[in-house]
Amino acid sequence: MNDLTPPPPALGCRTSPVLKQRGQREVFCGLTGIIWLHRKIQDAFFLVVGSRTCAHLLQSAAGVMIFAEPRFGTAILEESDLAGLNDAHKELDREVARLLSRRPDIRQLFLVGSCPSEVIKLDLSRAAERLTQEFAPKVRVLEYSGSGIETTFTQGEDACLASMVPVLPQSDARELLVVGALPDVVEDQMLGLLEAMGIGPVRVLPARNIDDEMGIGENTIYALTQPFLSETHAALERRGAKHIQAPFPLGEEGTTAWLSAVAEEFGVDRDLFDKVTEAPRRRARQAVAAAAETLTGKTVFFFPDSQLEIPLARFLARECGMTPLEVGSPYIHDALHGPDLDLLPEGPQISEGQDVDLQLDRCREARPDLTVCGLGLANPLEAEGLSTKWAIELVFTPVHFYEQAGDLAALFARPLRRKGILKHGESTSDPMFAEARA
Amino acid sequence: MKLTVWTYEGPPHVGAMRVATGMTGLHYVLHAPQGDTYADLLFTMIERRDHRPPVTYTTFQARDLSRDTGGLFKQACQEAYDRFKPEAMIVGASCTAELIQDDPAGLAETMGLPVPIIPLELPSYQRKENFGADETFLQIVRHLAKPMEKTARISCNILGPTALGFRHRDDVQEITNLLYEMGIEVNVTGPMGSSPSDIAKMGQAHFNVLLYPETGESAARYCEKTFGQPYTKVVPIGVGATNDFIAEIRALTGSTSTIDMQNSRQSWWSRSVDSTYLTGKRVFIFGDGTHVAAAARFARDEMGFEVAGMGCYNREFARPIRALAKDYGLEALITDDYLEVEEAIEALQPEMILGTQMERHIGKRLGIPCAVISAPVHVQDFPARYSPQMGFEGANVLFDTWVHPLVMGLEEHLLHMFREDFEFNDAAGPSHHGGHAPASKSSQTEAPAQPQLTPEVQPSGEIIWLPLAEKELKKIPFFVRGKARRNTEAYAVEKGLAEISVDTLYDAKAHYAR
Numbered sequence: 001m002n003d004l005t006p007p008p009p010a011l012g013c014r015t016s017p018v019l020k021q022r023g024q025r026e027v028f029c030g031l032t033g034i035i036w037l038h039r040k041i042q043d044a045f046f047l048v049v050g051s052r053t054c055a056h057l058l059q060s061a062a063g064v065m066i067f068a069e070p071r072f073g074t075a076i077l078e079e080s081d082l083a084g085l086n087d088a089h090k091e092l093d094r095e096v097a098r099l100l101s102r103r104p105d106i107r108q109l110f111l112v113g114s115c116p117s118e119v120i121k122l123d124l125s126r127a128a129e130r131l132t133q134e135f136a137p138k139v140r141v142l143e144y145s146g147s148g149i150e151t152t153f154t155q156g157e158d159a160c161l162a163s164m165v166p167v168l169p170q171s172d173a174r175e176l177l178v179v180g181a182l183p184d185v186v187e188d189q190m191l192g193l194l195e196a197m198g199i200g201p202v203r204v205l206p207a208r209n210i211d212d213e214m215g216i217g218e219n220t221i222y223a224l225t226q227p228f229l230s231e232t233h234a235a236l237e238r239r240g241a242k243h244i245q246a247p248f249p250l251g252e253e254g255t256t257a258w259l260s261a262v263a264e265e266f267g268v269d270r271d272l273f274d275k276v277t278e279a280p281r282r283r284a285r286q287a288v289a290a291a292a293e294t295l296t297g298k299t300v301f302f303f304p305d306s307q308l309e310i311p312l313a314r315f316l317a318r319e320c321g322m323t324p325l326e327v328g329s330p331y332i333h334d335a336l337h338g339p340d341l342d343l344l345p346e347g348p349q350i351s352e353g354q355d356v357d358l359q360l361d362r363c364r365e366a367r368p369d370l371t372v373c374g375l376g377l378a379n380p381l382e383a384e385g386l387s388t389k390w391a392i393e394l395v396f397t398p399v400h401f402y403e404q405a406g407d408l409a410a411l412f413a414r415p416l417r418r419k420g421i422l423k424h425g426e427s428t429s430d431p432m433f434a435e436a437r438a
Numbered sequence: 439m440k441l442t443v444w445t446y447e448g449p450p451h452v453g454a455m456r457v458a459t460g461m462t463g464l465h466y467v468l469h470a471p472q473g474d475t476y477a478d479l480l481f482t483m484i485e486r487r488d489h490r491p492p493v494t495y496t497t498f499q500a501r502d503l504s505r506d507t508g509g510l511f512k513q514a515c516q517e518a519y520d521r522f523k524p525e526a527m528i529v530g531a532s533c534t535a536e537l538i539q540d541d542p543a544g545l546a547e548t549m550g551l552p553v554p555i556i557p558l559e560l561p562s563y564q565r566k567e568n569f570g571a572d573e574t575f576l577q578i579v580r581h582l583a584k585p586m587e588k589t590a591r592i593s594c595n596i597l598g599p600t601a602l603g604f605r606h607r608d609d610v611q612e613i614t615n616l617l618y619e620m621g622i623e624v625n626v627t628g629p630m631g632s633s634p635s636d637i638a639k640m641g642q643a644h645f646n647v648l649l650y651p652e653t654g655e656s657a658a659r660y661c662e663k664t665f666g667q668p669y670t671k672v673v674p675i676g677v678g679a680t681n682d683f684i685a686e687i688r689a690l691t692g693s694t695s696t697i698d699m700q701n702s703r704q705s706w707w708s709r710s711v712d713s714t715y716l717t718g719k720r721v722f723i724f725g726d727g728t729h730v731a732a733a734a735r736f737a738r739d740e741m742g743f744e745v746a747g748m749g750c751y752n753r754e755f756a757r758p759i760r761a762l763a764k765d766y767g768l769e770a771l772i773t774d775d776y777l778e779v780e781e782a783i784e785a786l787q788p789e790m791i792l793g794t795q796m797e798r799h800i801g802k803r804l805g806i807p808c809a810v811i812s813a814p815v816h817v818q819d820f821p822a823r824y825s826p827q828m829g830f831e832g833a834n835v836l837f838d839t840w841v842h843p844l845v846m847g848l849e850e851h852l853l854h855m856f857r858e859d860f861e862f863n864d865a866a867g868p869s870h871h872g873g874h875a876p877a878s879k880s881s882q883t884e885a886p887a888q889p890q891l892t893p894e895v896q897p898s899g900e901i902i903w904l905p906l907a908e909k910e911l912k913k914i915p916f917f918v919r920g921k922a923r924r925n926t927e928a929y930a931v932e933k934g935l936a937e938i939s940v941d942t943l944y945d946a947k948a949h950y951a952r
Binding site: 023024025027028029030031032047052053055056059060061072073074075076079081088092094095115116118119120147148149150152357374375376379380382 | 447480488
């Protein structure tokens with residue numbers, strides 16, 4: 001890294017005490033990941049084995065319905081399925097057979113476990129084995145859990161990717177594997193940068209199609225692009241692959257640090273690295289600076305949502321001049337989040353897990369300039385005069401790597417700019433609800 | 439097990455949330471895993487509510503299952519009471535908690551909380567959202583409403599409105615005003631707009647106005663039996679139904695007040711000449727039973743449309759909708775599978791769909807205009823402006839809303855006149871809508887994004903369209919092209935023809951001329 005990068009803080013947050021509370025958690029379950037995974041893996045179908053609630057969640061969380069026959073669906077358990085598990089397996093086989101005959105384009109099928117399927121102990125791994133045998137070699141059937149009792153929001157992607165690791169073929173090639181679902185445009189930018197440094201071939205998990213899948217083994221070197229992939233990380237370690245620890249590629253600094261760690265591992269010449277990264281770094285800094293004008297000097301409070309909170313707080317603190325007051329994350333893993341915690345200047349309350357009512361109390365007390373929270377909380381907090389950023393947009397929008405750094409900063413700046421533009425003060429909520437508030 | 443992609447109704451506990459969120463002073467403790475909190479955003483985002491739904495979720499996780507989820511529930515109950523101090527609480531389980539059988543009702547009862555605790559039994563694997571709302575409201579009324587002396591002045595309760603209801607906010611206002619004009623006071627409106635202490639006073643009313651049978655009928659029946667309150671059977675959507683509703687109220691109350699009809703414009707708008715182009719437009723109607731029945735009457739009798747198909751997604755209303763469809767010479771489509779609805783629409787090729795947000799998507803796919811008449815709806819169906827469906831203003835709103843997706847009368851006339859004009863053609867869509875490609879920029883003959891062109895390339899059955907006939911068919915404006923194709927093919931089958939020529943096309947046109 002060159003001298004444009006500010007030095008790490010004297011004291012980061014890695015050793016800060018973590019507030020852990022247990023109460024109501026206002027978070028999505030892991031099924032939500034299907035919304036982006038089914039766009040990313042283009043020959044996959046995600047079949048949730050669950051209840052009407054699961055189906056309702058998927059269409060509500062997506063916000064708008066993707067109506068062009070989405071490659072996901074819910075096999076809704078009915079009373080008769082609960083009575084006998086053998087019958088449930090038969091029913092599942094029947095639904096899968098019907099689905100695959102109707103959709104010959106499907107090459108991989110994920111059976112996705114839900115809260116009800118886990119509570120009744122419907123063994124989806126057995127079902128996946130059985131169905132793989134039946135439909136091989138045309139279709140591969142895997143299973144993972146996206147249930148709310150096992151997974152929180154982005155952990156659904158983690159569980160999905162982790163389910164793929166054991167079935168990847170063995171390879172002894174010394175290759176870089178980049179792990180995490182990124183929008184295609186971002187992924188292509190990343191591959192372009194790595195290629196320009198002479199690193200290659202680079203493999204990506206998840207691959208866009210089953211035919212693009214890679215082999216892995218003890219010579220595989222992998223880097224994560226998402227901070228919520230701890231199970232996948234563990235699965236890769238079990239296969240002997242080596243992890244490159246780095247801050248996550250969010251913002252100019254994060255992207256440079258991530259690329260630099262990869263470049264070092266692959267022995268890329270410093271001059272070449274600088275040459276490749278110089279122009280995009282400059283663009284990223286310039287774009288971030290435009291949004292940072294709005295953000296600098298402001299305080300921010302994170303409710304736990306996607307596990308992106310720590311790297312995002314690091315970005316906002318170090319590149320946008322914001323002061324994080326609380327950084328809440330559903331889970332914190334030192335191996336993954338440590339490098340970002342090192343860079344996050346000490347000060348904020350780091351919290352893991354949630355009791356949403358107590359956290360709301362702290363948030364109201366702190367009166368942050370910007371609150372990053374889920375959709376269930378955003379309008380109520382706006383009505384109380386707080387500015388909010390919906391956390392889910394940070395997951396659904398391309399935000400990684402250099403060319404998106406400015407967009408990322410702008411996502412946080414927009415609510416504050418909007419508040420500055422609108423002329424009609426604080427009491428802007430619907431008067432109809434006033435009675436209910438009283 | 440049934441494969442579902444999109445659902446018309448959520449699970450029954452979401453119905454209970456619609457009741458709780460519409461009320462004040464009530465709190466819902468829901469035994470549910472983390473993730474089920476997604477339901478909050480239906481209210482805070484789609485309906486733009488400015489406060490959190492009054493729901494506490496126990497959000498148990500896998501590790502809790504081997505410990506004491508019952509204890510977790512009791513703790514959540516106590517904390518919810520201490521924090522929110524509600525007048526009453528409803529307690530129940532979501533689909534997962536139903537399986538672990540913790541008995542929230544029994545647990546809550548043992549806690550000795552100083553407010554009424556109302557247990558809900560909502561079978562998640564059998565029933566759906568509307569049932570959940572209806573049953574929850576019934577239980578609240580059963581537990582809280584007590585027999586009381588009737589009010590001195592004649593009064594009624596308005597039953598059925600809930601949070602997240604389609605236009606409930608404005609319907610209630612419209613009907614409250616209408617009742618006021620008739621000299622009738624509204625005692626309690628609920629569930630939306632009431633508190634537990636309001637519900638306690640429901641027995642004071644002389645009768646009940648049931649606006650939404652889907653969510654209020656069980657409570658209305660209970661009140662009839664328990665408090666001797668008759669309830670209204672007419673849902674006042676459309677001018678005709680509103681007049682019937684007024685007659686029904688007069689019969690119940692003896693009210694003789696005259697109603698100010700000055701703002702009722704729909705009837706004239708419908709009789710004015712621009713509206714002649716609405717005559718016989720074939721519409722497909724789908725939604726909840728109540729809104730479908732009302733829309734069918736309004737479509738036929740007050741807009742002059744032809745009802746080409748109808749159905750509902752809530753099986754509770756299958757019987758009345760089947761009977762109604764028979765009156766229209768149709769067979770009702772009762773299903774909650776949107777793929778079946780899409781198939782029916784594709785086969786019927788209506789000129790317009792009156793449906794829910796699902797049918798809006800179907801319409802987009804098939805290139806058929808759609809107006810929304812029923813839940814489920816999305817954020818754009820919660821308008822800032824006053825826009826009821828009920829009463830005389832509601833009829834005005836219906837006229838505007840249903841005509842908007844269509845081409846204007848004069849414009850349709852011109853399109854017929856100019857047919858093949860290279861600039862002024864139908865591929866551009868209605869002139870008052872944005873988002874259409876300028877006709878002169880794209881190729882005038884083959885609009886690539888017109889899905890309804892596909893069937894013309896691959897005609898159904900064995901019948902072959904001769905090239906000249908196919909060319910002629912394309913000159914027919916898009917909003918009647920599907921029907922023309924279908925009619926011509928049906929005519930050809932009837933006549934035993936294997937090929938369709940230009941003559942066949944026009945023979946069929948004459949045959950079906952209306």
